[in-house]
Amino acid sequence: MHKLLVLYPEPTDRAAFEEYYRGTHLPLCQQLPGVRSISIALGICEPGAGPYFAIFEATFDTEADCHAALASPEGRAVEADVPNYATGGATVIDYTLEPHAL
Template identity: 70%
Template sequence: MHTLLVLYPEPTDRAAFAAYYEQTHLPLCAKLPGVQEVNYALGIAEPGAGPYYGCFRATFANAAALDAAMSSPEGRAVEADVPNYATGGATVLSFPTTELSLG
């Protein structure tokens, strides 16, 4: 499995970020070819209390699947959309992950 993790610092306007992110950006992310799972969290720290306002996680079968998704028209649309809401910027991490069996 391969994970794409995006960390969002505090935006200029939390309400505007959340509205745009949930109504416009996340639907674009859901269209990424090969995406297996998408999770996100907003408001993970109070303003000024932590380095990040939000995070996004998407999983793919492997690094090649993530690369293919981000090279696709849908992936280019996702990347091009980030400046429309992420006024605090974004840190993007990509890494292989291993699932722990709980049974």
């Protein structure tokens, strides 16, 4: 399983971020080819209390699927949309999970 993680620092306007993110950006993300699941967390800390305001996580079957999705027209549209709401920018990390038995 491969994950795409996006970390968002504190935006200029939390309410504007959330409205745009939920109404415009997430529907774009849902169109990524090969995406298996999407999870988000918004407002994960009080303003000024931590480095991040929001987290996005998408799951793909493989690293190749993730990279193909990002390179697709849908992936380029998602990337081009980020400056429309993420006034603090975004940090993108992708990685393959290694299963570990308990």
